[in-house]
Every structure is written in structure tokens, then in C-alpha cells.
Amino acid sequence: MRRKILKSLNKTFNSEPQFSEQSNANDIELKKQDISRHYAQNIETFKSIFSIPKNIDVKVREFTIRSLNLRAFIIYIGTMVDTDQVQRSIVKPLIENEQPSRKIQDIVSFPVGKTIINIGEITENITRGITALFVDGDHQCYVFETTKIEGRGIEKSDNEVIVKGAKEAFNEKLADNIALIRKKIKNENLIVEAHVITKRSRNDVLIVYEKDLVNDELLQKIKNRLASIDTDSILDLSILEQYLEERPRSLFPTLLNTERPDRAASFLEEGHIVLLMSNSPNCIVLPATFWALFHSPEDHYLRTPYGNFIRFLRFLALFISLFASSFYIAITNYHVGMIPPDLLMAMAGTRERVPFPSIIEILMMEIAFELIREAGLRVPSPIGPTIGIVGALILGQAAVQANIISPIVIIVIALSGLSSFIISDTSMNFAIRISRFLIIFAAGFLGIYGVAALSIVGLFYLVSLKSFGTPYFAPMTPHFFSGKDLLIRHVPMKASFRPGYLKTKDMVKQRKD
Amino acid sequence: MNQQPGKLGIREYVSMVILMVGLKATEDTPAALYNMVQNAAWMIPILSAGIFFIPLFLLIKTMSLYQEKNLFFVIQKLFGKYIGFFVCLLIFIISSFGLSFDSRTYTNIIRVYYFKTTPVLLLYALLMTVCAYGAKKGIKHIGSVAYLLIFSIILSLFVVFGLSTQDSNIQAVFPFWGTGRLEILKSSAQRLSLFVEFFMLTMLVPFFTSSKDFRKGTWIAYIYVSIQISAATLFFICLLDHSLGEMGYPFHTAIRYISLGSYIPNIEIVFFILWVMASFIRFTVFLYINALMFGETFHIKDFEFLIPSLATIYLLIGSIPETPLQVGIELKPFIATTAGLLFTAVSIIVWLTALLKGEFKHAKNKNNI
Known part of the structure; x- marks a missing residue:
């Protein structure tokens, strides 16, 4: 009832303007x-x-x-x-x-x-x-078929840097991108299907999957979703990504966007579906879970203990970048007793001449850090390194000397800022950085209790997210059979199941005879 | 192998129950137990678990006659339309009061120990808002969150126990029988309320893929929880000895007492975070079940829309008592005892009715055919 009224109100106030259009x-x-x-x-x-x-x-x-x-x-x-x-x-x-x-x-x-x-x-x-x-x-x-379009050659992956393993990345040419995947999966069951999705620019999307693995229901769902897009033109895969997502306004991404063909191939082998588009040097993997966004291909290329070590580091970084600043605010404002007395005295001493409450301090520095980061991305490359030095020098040293910021805040911000770089997925990275601000406000409002309340609300929200019907934390909860590649990974010989939430046609990778 | 969508898995269920019932070890229960039988308090959870096992077993046995139906359906089916309705209403009202005063107790803990100057209403309202948000997401998602957190919460609890042994005295368990064996048995019977949540959890049967999962999960959680509450009480007795009786909330005293070496003297906040998250989940489940009960009693299908209003009502009821003492000493024990007795009685009567009506025989005949 209420929805109906709101809808009709919305209609009266936001009616589409009339244009004098030419008929074609x-x-x-x-x-x-x-x-x-x-x-x-x-x-x-x-x-x-x-x-x-x-x-x-x-x-x-x-x-x-x-x-x-x-x-x-x-x-x-x-x-x-x-x-x-x-x-x-x-x-x-x-x-x-x-x-x-x-x-x-x-x-x-x-x-x-x-x-x-x-x-x-x-x-x-x-x-x-x-x-x-x-x-x-x-x-x-x-x-x-005489098409010959000029473009960039195959280059090194810029955004997902790894030390060990293949370096090549997708480029803007569709033929190259398919070839990059094909050369990794030499199997006739690898299907590349083309779908035209827009009417005016006639952008086409390639759906790549392995015929003998993929769940037909999932494939049909994705095809239906692509068919339901009704628009003039979608120029880039990243825009298509927004069309495909179930909650485009959500803070957290539900599709995996990667520029590494080896990553795409490994997801294809597990029964996922990959979307490619011409003019886009990346691909979308769906469905994607929290774990897919959180992992890096390097975890698998390194030997098991090393891979798990960096995964542990990344997990720690996730927590530090989310909670370091808010924890500082909560501790210094609400739970002072937690700090050892000596340290407390030292902190109080440095804060003595700072005129701002600690939440203002933290917010100033967080925003400054985000500014440096964004500026560092946008400046032309010859002056790029200078920005880092200027930012670090001026904002760090000078702010402390001017009694605007206390030194410990610099440590906290540097730690949380650095940690946020460890989450390699761009969208996940943004999600973490933005939620950090929310948590800072919660900590300023009600200390640790506020942080805990917001975290639990966040968790409730996250578990309810879905990517093409797959729960965000699957296969951990709800539980599915899987290669048990979540927080830690096993040796590759042990990871013998494909993820159960995909309901692939063939669940076991290497069956023991 | 494949899980159906929208169904509750056994892992999620067990972790939810452990958080919901096991959390009793961290509020005023151990102190109340100590006041009943002194040093033998740790025996009570295990003994009450033994006593409550009978009605719970009978109830679950009766429930298994009706596949994929919840408790209120069974009650209304067995007792008829009118009596069934009143029994359901009574259970709903009792558990509503239980939820209100319980959540108030937790708010009191938060205020007394951590936020001394913050108004109770603010803390309480935030608690209920978070719970309402979570409950509205549905039982499956609550279970998922519980499962994500359960390991860290249990780990933190055992870290507390481990650290508390630094200063505890094992001699404190003597005299072994406390105030006397008969007294222990009597108190155990009075303390059936420790496990009444299990009675309410039978509302969740329809959310499982199979009722076998439910039974298995219930018994795993039942055994674990009784051991956990008992162990917690034992550790608190060893740490605090006689002063346990005068203490409101021993867990929170204990986490303030313990320290990580001499460098970090106060680590209670770390445990407080996990504890408060666990309490959020506890009341979220509680709230969801209550809404489910309400919906089932009055035949409201989309009961999830009721959750915010129910949460507001509970917030108002919980705000009535003026002091923490009034809640802890007068209201909560009264509700707990009533709930314990009533729910036990209902379980047994449900089983008896089913037996007299010959439902078990019907089921057997059906199976034979």
C-alpha cells in the first residue's frame, strides 16, 4: 500500500521530460x-x-x-x-x-x-x-572477414602484480584475449559464445565456459540476465559489470574483475563462467564469492607454507586496515584503562598540545592519506614519486611539529593505509576503505560497542549478499563441498573438489582409481 | 551433498545454539548457581542437563512424528484449536518476558562494566536495533554469521579460562558436595531454565533439510553447552572462590582480573568485543524465534515484518525495571523458574497426549504400510 503511494508520488514528481525527437x-x-x-x-x-x-x-x-x-x-x-x-x-x-x-x-x-x-x-x-x-x-x-584493428600488444599485468607465475595480461583485442585463455586450456569443451547485448553500438559479449563442467542452470541465468539488458550502448566490461550486479549500490562487489588470463583460466577449470568484451583489458568471473575476491593467484603459485603465509598476512591486513583507526579512537576515548600506564603517559604527553579530539585527528589524516593516494594515481608519471615524498614529509613531519596531529596517529594511519594496499582486488579495496570510515564514526559514537554493533550489522549484510545465487561466504557458510581453499589452502594434491556451490557436472578434479 | 537453498545447515545451527545457550556462562548464572549450592555449583549444569534430557528427548521424539513441522503446529494439532492456542500464547508471552529481561541484563552488564556514563536506553536501543536488523535477514543468515564467529568466540573463552588459571586455586572446589547432595539435586531441578532455549529451538525444525540434522545438531550442542557452562562455573569458583557469590557477573570480573604478563595489564576489551558480538547473535536468534512464535500463534505468514515492532515492544518492557538489581534478583529468576517449569511440563504433556491419542502407533502403522 505504502509502496504504491510512494510509487505514484514518485511518478508525478519525476515524470520523463518530453523531447522533440526525430523518427528514424x-x-x-x-x-x-x-x-x-x-x-x-x-x-x-x-x-x-x-x-x-x-x-x-x-x-x-x-x-x-x-x-x-x-x-x-x-x-x-x-x-x-x-x-x-x-x-x-x-x-x-x-x-x-x-x-x-x-x-x-x-x-x-x-x-x-x-x-x-x-x-x-x-x-x-x-x-x-x-x-x-x-x-x-x-x-x-x-x-x-577482413577485419584488422590496431591495438596494444600483450603486456605485463599492471594492477595485479605477482612475483612468481605468468605475467601476461589481457589487452583490448578480443582475439588475443581468447587466445590467451585457449592456450592455457587446450580442450575442445571450452566454448566461446558471442552475444550482442546493445542495440545501437552493437557491443558484443563473449561468454566463455567449459561445456562439460558448467552448470546449465547458472549459464541460462547469466544468458537471461544479459538478454534482459535494455540499453543503447555498453562500451566497457566494467560498465557491464554494474549492469549485471544484483545490488549495484552495494558497498561490496559481487563479481570478480581480473586482468590476468591465468586467473580466468583457473576459474574456468573450476566451472565458473567468464565474460569478455572487446575493448576491455579484463574479464568478469562469475559467480564470485568473498574468497575469490580476497585470494590472489600468488597464493597458489608459491609453495604451500609461503602461500599460506601471505594469505595470513592479507587477512591480518584486512583487519588492520578496517579496524586500526577505529580501535585507536575507541581505546583513547572510551577504554583508556586498556593501555599500559607507561604508554598511556607517553601518548597523553604527545597529545597534550594537540587541540583536536582524536576522532578529528584520525579523520584528517585518513582523508589526507586518501588524497595522497588518489593524487599519486592521477599525476603524470614523471612527477609521481615526488608526490609521495611531499605527502609523507609535509603531512607527517610538519603536521606533528605544528601540533596538529600527535605522532601515534601517524603510526596508526600509516599502518592502516599500507595494509589496505595488500587487498589486491580494486573493488574489494574500495569497499574496505569506505567501510573503514563508517567504522571510525561508529567508534567515535560508542567506542568498542559501536564498532562491534556495526561489524555485526556488516556481517549480517555480507552473508545476505548473493552473486548469481551463490552466497557471499560460500562454501564456508552455508557449507558446500569444496577444495577447502578458504582461509588457508592445502597442498594442491589435496584440493580435489570443485566448489560445490557451482553444482558443476563433474565435482571431483582427480578421481582416485 | 548439495544443500538446498534457504535451509539451515547443521554447522550453522550448532554454532547458533552454542552462542545462544553457552553464553549463559558469561552472565549472572554462575553467581546464581554458587549462591544455591556453594562450591558444588559446577555440578548443577550437568545434572540439570541430565534431568532436562528426559522432557527434551520426549519432545523431540513427539516432534519427529510430524516431519518438517514446528513446535507450535504440533501443540495446536495435539491440543486442539482452543487449548492449543492458549498454550502457544502462554509460551510466547513467557519467552517474550524472558527476552526482555535477558536483554536488559546484558545491557546492564555493558553499562556497569564498560560504558558507565552512557544512558541505558541508548545502549539498549542499539542492541535491539542490531538484533532487529539481523533477525529480519532470516534464520539462515543469522546462522551463517554465528558460524563465522563461533571459533573465535570459543577460542577467546578458552583463552580466558587458561589465563584465569594463573591465579586460581584448585582447592576451592572443596567441600566437594557444597551444601549437600540432596540440595544439589533439588537446585538442579529448579535450574531447568538453563536449557529452556532448546525447547524454543524446536520452532526451527521446518528450516532444516531433514529432521535428523536437527536432532543430531541439538544433541551435539546440548552436550557441549552443558559442559561449557559447567566448566565456566568451575573456573570461576577456582578463581574467585567465596567472593563469587557476591559478584553479579563473574565472567566480566574475570576478564578484568586477568592480564597478559605484566606489560599488558588490561585486555578485557578484546574479550568484550567477541562477547558483545555473541550477545548480538544470541538476541537475534531469540527475537527471530519469538517473532516466529507470534506469527505461528496468530497465523501470520509474513512474520518477518513484525520483527521491528516486536523489538520495540521488548525494548519498552525491558526498560521498565529501574535498577539492574531489580532485574537480576526479582524478575529474571521468576521468569526463568516459570519458564523452566512450564516448558518442561508442556514437553511432557505433549508427549503424553501424543501417546494417549495413539499417534505413535499411527506412525508405526504408516511406516509398516
């Missing part, structure tokens, strides 16, 4: 038609669709096919195709071939992709970098 019904109608047999009409149609000659990089070349003695033209986007190849293997044979042959396929040396008759479909293909050949009197159009 004619264009849509045109695209539904098939091409004609008449040469002149075809050339007219496509010239109007692609606004030639206004559009400078769309090329049309008219010529006569010598052997058939027919007029023909090709149309392509010059910046997206391999012009050299078009010239060498399509145009040249058509013009020069003298052998009487009836079929285009026999004349050109470039393999004919397919033949299309629908105008809209041809247009779509041309925009993708394909060359289309129209022959006078022929009711179909021949298309050639």
Missing part, C-alpha cells in the same frame, strides 16, 4: 529489406546508409569482374580492414582473372565468409570491419 522509422524499415538485383539501386542504398562521401573512411570501389563481365562494387571501412589484403586477394583476382568461371568463390583467393541478403545484417557486418562484395544481377552479397 524510415531507416529501420530500410534495414529490414533485402538487397535488390540491380547494381545501381544497391550502390545508392549503401551510399545513403553510410553517408558517403561525408563519411571519409567508408570506401566504395567499383569495377568490372572480367571473367563474368559484370559490374560489381565492394564496400568497407578503410580504418578497420586490412586494405592491403583486400586489394591483393579480392579486388585483384576479380579484375585480372580471365578464366571463365561462374562462381565468385572460385575467383577470389580470400575465403568467402558467407553470403547475406538482408540490408540490416550487411550494414552490421560492415561496421564490424568486414568487406562486402555486390555483383550486378546477383541477389546476394558476399562478405569477407
Whole structure:
């Protein structure tokens, strides 16, 4: 009832403004038609669709096919195709071939992709970098896969740095990205499916999975979700990520975004699904749990004790970065008795001349730290290192000397700030950093009791999060069978189960005979 | 192997129960036990567990006749529409008062030991708000949180016990029989209220994949909890000896007493964090079960929407007593004793009714067919 009233109120106040829009019904109608047999009409149609000659990089070349003695033209986007190849293997044979042959396929040396008759479909293909050949009197159009788009080569992973293990990262070229995964999983069951998700820009998403592992229900769910996206254009995978998430406003991420193909491959082997998109140097792994976001590939590349050691460090870092500042506030404001007397005297001595309450001190430094961090990211690289020095010097040393901050606060902030770098996943990192501020306020409000209350509320919230039906803390709670790779990991020989929450077709990795 | 969505797992259930009942070792229970039978107080939890085992066993046996049905359904089915309704209502009211005064006790602990100048109402309201939020998330999520925390909480409890042995005196357990054997037995019978939560937990049966999980989980938790309360009492007796009787909340005195060497003299805050988190979970479960009872009594299907209003009512009832002493000495023992007796009686009567009505025979015949 209340919801209904709110909804109707919302409607009256936030009505969509009226625009005077131009109708493109004619264009849509045109695209539904098939091409004609008449040469002149075809050339007219496509010239109007692609606004030639206004559009400078769309090329049309008219010529006569010598052997058939027919007029023909090709149309392509010059910046997206391999012009050299078009010239060498399509145009040249058509013009020069003298052998009487009836079929285009026999004349050109470039393999004919397919033949299309629908105008809209041809247009779509041309925009993708394909060359289309129209022959006078022929009711179909021949298309050639001549796409060649320039881009960056395969480079080292920048954001997920590891010491041991593969270094290469995804780049913006889809073909490269698939190849990077394929070369790690040499199996015919690895499926790469393409789905066009937007209407205007026609961005396509590749769904990668292993056919004999993936849970069909989950796959269908993801496909349905992709199909339900109704928008003009999604340019990047990171934007698609926001469309896919169940709670886009939530503080905590529920999808894993990684730029490492080895990581993607290891998730594929477990039965997860990976999404790739052209122009995005990363991939989405779904469903993702807290553990997937918390782990790093290095945990597995290092020997078991070392891997567990860094995992333990990361767990500690998680706690320090979340609670160090708030613990300091709570202790100094509410539970002073906890500090050993000598230390208490020392702290009181340094705080004596600081005019601010400790929560203001902490907040000032936290914000300063976040500023340095953000500035360090954005400055042009030649002056980058200077920012660090300036930040550390001015904000640390000078603030203490000016009696704005007490020295112990610097220690606390440095510790919590450094620790937050250890959580390598970008989204998780943000989640931790933002929740830290909430916890600081809770500590200022009610000391440890406030911190405990907020933490438990946070835990209630976290366990109720879901990523495509998978609870956030699965397989720990609710319990599922798994490789027991949660807080600590076993030796690789022991991790013989795929995660139970995925309900894969094959649960056991190496069955003992 | 595969867990159905929306169902409670045995791990989550056991950790929830351990937090809910086991936490009694950290409030005023050990002191109250000491006042009854002096140095033999640690025997009472085990003995009461033994006595309460009979009604609980009978109840669970009766419940197993009705697969995937909760306690109130069974009561209403066996006692008929009208009597059943009144029994359910009575149970709901008693447990409501229990929740109110219990949560007030915990608020008192927080205020007396850690936040001396903060108004009770603020601490209390925060407690109830958090619990209402958690309870609204549903029993499965409460269980998950309980499972995430259970290990650290149990570990911290044992660290407290371990550290307390530095200054404790094992001689304090003598005289072994305290005020006398008969007295111990009598007090154990009076202290059935220690385990009444198990009676209420039978409300949760429909949330399990199988009632076998429920039974197994209940017995594991039952045994563990009785040992834990008894052990806690024993450690407090050894640490505090005679002064235990005059103390309100021995656990909190103990964590203030112990220290990590001479460098860090006060570590109570570390334990307080885990303890207060455990209490949040305890009252969240409590609140959820009460809302479930209310929904079941008045046939309200979406009972989860009632949780905030119920929490407010409990907050108001819990705010009525003016002093912690009034809660600890007058109201809580009264409610506890009533609840202990009533719930035990209901368990046995439910079983008797089922027996007289021949439900067990029906079930047997059904199985044979």
C-alpha cells in the first residue's frame, strides 16, 4: 500500500521530460529489406546508409569482374580492414582473372565468409570491419572477414602484480584475449559464445565456459540476465559489470574483475563462467564469492607454507586496515584503562598540545592519506614519486611539529593505509576503505560497542549478499563441498573438489582409481 | 551433498545454539548457581542437563512424528484449536518476558562494566536495533554469521579460562558436595531454565533439510553447552572462590582480573568485543524465534515484518525495571523458574497426549504400510 503511494508520488514528481525527437522509422524499415538485383539501386542504398562521401573512411570501389563481365562494387571501412589484403586477394583476382568461371568463390583467393541478403545484417557486418562484395544481377552479397584493428600488444599485468607465475595480461583485442585463455586450456569443451547485448553500438559479449563442467542452470541465468539488458550502448566490461550486479549500490562487489588470463583460466577449470568484451583489458568471473575476491593467484603459485603465509598476512591486513583507526579512537576515548600506564603517559604527553579530539585527528589524516593516494594515481608519471615524498614529509613531519596531529596517529594511519594496499582486488579495496570510515564514526559514537554493533550489522549484510545465487561466504557458510581453499589452502594434491556451490557436472578434479 | 537453498545447515545451527545457550556462562548464572549450592555449583549444569534430557528427548521424539513441522503446529494439532492456542500464547508471552529481561541484563552488564556514563536506553536501543536488523535477514543468515564467529568466540573463552588459571586455586572446589547432595539435586531441578532455549529451538525444525540434522545438531550442542557452562562455573569458583557469590557477573570480573604478563595489564576489551558480538547473535536468534512464535500463534505468514515492532515492544518492557538489581534478583529468576517449569511440563504433556491419542502407533502403522 505504502509502496504504491510512494510509487505514484514518485511518478508525478519525476515524470520523463518530453523531447522533440526525430523518427528514424524510415531507416529501420530500410534495414529490414533485402538487397535488390540491380547494381545501381544497391550502390545508392549503401551510399545513403553510410553517408558517403561525408563519411571519409567508408570506401566504395567499383569495377568490372572480367571473367563474368559484370559490374560489381565492394564496400568497407578503410580504418578497420586490412586494405592491403583486400586489394591483393579480392579486388585483384576479380579484375585480372580471365578464366571463365561462374562462381565468385572460385575467383577470389580470400575465403568467402558467407553470403547475406538482408540490408540490416550487411550494414552490421560492415561496421564490424568486414568487406562486402555486390555483383550486378546477383541477389546476394558476399562478405569477407577482413577485419584488422590496431591495438596494444600483450603486456605485463599492471594492477595485479605477482612475483612468481605468468605475467601476461589481457589487452583490448578480443582475439588475443581468447587466445590467451585457449592456450592455457587446450580442450575442445571450452566454448566461446558471442552475444550482442546493445542495440545501437552493437557491443558484443563473449561468454566463455567449459561445456562439460558448467552448470546449465547458472549459464541460462547469466544468458537471461544479459538478454534482459535494455540499453543503447555498453562500451566497457566494467560498465557491464554494474549492469549485471544484483545490488549495484552495494558497498561490496559481487563479481570478480581480473586482468590476468591465468586467473580466468583457473576459474574456468573450476566451472565458473567468464565474460569478455572487446575493448576491455579484463574479464568478469562469475559467480564470485568473498574468497575469490580476497585470494590472489600468488597464493597458489608459491609453495604451500609461503602461500599460506601471505594469505595470513592479507587477512591480518584486512583487519588492520578496517579496524586500526577505529580501535585507536575507541581505546583513547572510551577504554583508556586498556593501555599500559607507561604508554598511556607517553601518548597523553604527545597529545597534550594537540587541540583536536582524536576522532578529528584520525579523520584528517585518513582523508589526507586518501588524497595522497588518489593524487599519486592521477599525476603524470614523471612527477609521481615526488608526490609521495611531499605527502609523507609535509603531512607527517610538519603536521606533528605544528601540533596538529600527535605522532601515534601517524603510526596508526600509516599502518592502516599500507595494509589496505595488500587487498589486491580494486573493488574489494574500495569497499574496505569506505567501510573503514563508517567504522571510525561508529567508534567515535560508542567506542568498542559501536564498532562491534556495526561489524555485526556488516556481517549480517555480507552473508545476505548473493552473486548469481551463490552466497557471499560460500562454501564456508552455508557449507558446500569444496577444495577447502578458504582461509588457508592445502597442498594442491589435496584440493580435489570443485566448489560445490557451482553444482558443476563433474565435482571431483582427480578421481582416485 | 548439495544443500538446498534457504535451509539451515547443521554447522550453522550448532554454532547458533552454542552462542545462544553457552553464553549463559558469561552472565549472572554462575553467581546464581554458587549462591544455591556453594562450591558444588559446577555440578548443577550437568545434572540439570541430565534431568532436562528426559522432557527434551520426549519432545523431540513427539516432534519427529510430524516431519518438517514446528513446535507450535504440533501443540495446536495435539491440543486442539482452543487449548492449543492458549498454550502457544502462554509460551510466547513467557519467552517474550524472558527476552526482555535477558536483554536488559546484558545491557546492564555493558553499562556497569564498560560504558558507565552512557544512558541505558541508548545502549539498549542499539542492541535491539542490531538484533532487529539481523533477525529480519532470516534464520539462515543469522546462522551463517554465528558460524563465522563461533571459533573465535570459543577460542577467546578458552583463552580466558587458561589465563584465569594463573591465579586460581584448585582447592576451592572443596567441600566437594557444597551444601549437600540432596540440595544439589533439588537446585538442579529448579535450574531447568538453563536449557529452556532448546525447547524454543524446536520452532526451527521446518528450516532444516531433514529432521535428523536437527536432532543430531541439538544433541551435539546440548552436550557441549552443558559442559561449557559447567566448566565456566568451575573456573570461576577456582578463581574467585567465596567472593563469587557476591559478584553479579563473574565472567566480566574475570576478564578484568586477568592480564597478559605484566606489560599488558588490561585486555578485557578484546574479550568484550567477541562477547558483545555473541550477545548480538544470541538476541537475534531469540527475537527471530519469538517473532516466529507470534506469527505461528496468530497465523501470520509474513512474520518477518513484525520483527521491528516486536523489538520495540521488548525494548519498552525491558526498560521498565529501574535498577539492574531489580532485574537480576526479582524478575529474571521468576521468569526463568516459570519458564523452566512450564516448558518442561508442556514437553511432557505433549508427549503424553501424543501417546494417549495413539499417534505413535499411527506412525508405526504408516511406516509398516
